[in-house]
Amino acid sequence: xxxxxxxxxxxxxxxxxxxxxxxxxxxxxxxxxxxxxxxxxxxxxxxxxxxxxxxxxxxxxxxxxxxxxxxxxxxxxxxxxxxxxxxxxxxxxxxxxxxxxxxxxxxxxxxxxxxxxxxxxxxxxxxxxxxxxxxxxxxxxxxxxxxxxxxxxxxxxxxxxxxxxxxxxxxxxxxxxxxxx
Numbered sequence: 001x002x003x004x005x006x007x008x009x010x011x012x013x014x015x016x017x018x019x020x021x022x023x024x025x026x027x028x029x030x031x032x033x034x035x036x037x038x039x040x041x042x043x044x045x046x047x048x049x050x051x052x053x054x055x056x057x058x059x060x061x062x063x064x065x066x067x068x069x070x071x072x073x074x075x076x077x078x079x080x081x082x083x084x085x086x087x088x089x090x091x092x093x094x095x096x097x098x099x100x101x102x103x104x105x106x107x108x109x110x111x112x113x114x115x116x117x118x119x120x121x122x123x124x125x126x127x128x129x130x131x132x133x134x135x136x137x138x139x140x141x142x143x144x145x146x147x148x149x150x151x152x153x154x155x156x157x158x159x160x161x162x163x164x165x166x167x168x169x170x171x172x173x174x175x176x177x178x179x180x181x
Contacts, residue, residue, distance in 0.1 A: 036069040038062075041076040050076075050083035078144050085137040092130040099123045 038058050044050040057075055061067040102123065106116040 038067040038072050038075060039069050041072075044076050044079045047080065047083045049086050050079040053079040053082045074144055074147075078141060081137050081141045081144070085134055085141065088130050088134045088137065092127055092134070095123055095126050095130065099127075 038061060040051070040054050040058075044054050054075065057079065058067055061075075099120065102111075102116065102119050105111050106113070111119075
């Protein structure tokens with residue numbers, strides 16, 4: 001990644017910019033949008049966790065005028081993965097509860113030591129399995145986020161920040177060249 005700060009959308013740029021700079025950036029940014037607002041898929045609407053995440057992202061994207069449906073599929077996928085991750089986290093918490101109940105049963109003498117160890121190992125394996133699934137989902141979310149941001153960043157990097165400098169006329173270049181001798 002080149003040094004310096006990453007390029008921001010014009011709506012987030014602070015400081016003085018000339019009208020020409022703003023106009024060039026606005027035109028280039030507009031060329032990256034379809035004009036169709038971000039749409040929520042049926043699967044996301046039907047899942048309360050994914051729906052809440054979609055609403056959150058849509059609001060954030062709208063604040064920077066990037067709530068375009070061109071990225072709708074990836075945003076919906078991100079929201080579903082977020083919901084799946086939460087579901088595995090809830091499942092893991094329930095297994096921890098089962099593990100505590102198993103411990104209590106052993107302490108009360110309701111089960112013998114070998115059954116306790118066997119069941120404890122199985123529950124711990126399920127916890128590790130949930131952890132693995134959660135990490136897989138988080139990695140997918142991170143990959144989508146990186147790709148989405150990188151795509152936006154690379155598109156924004158191609159936008160000129162300043163208006164192009166006017167080239168000197170051939171006569172001015174010739175005069176400058178003759179004065180240099």
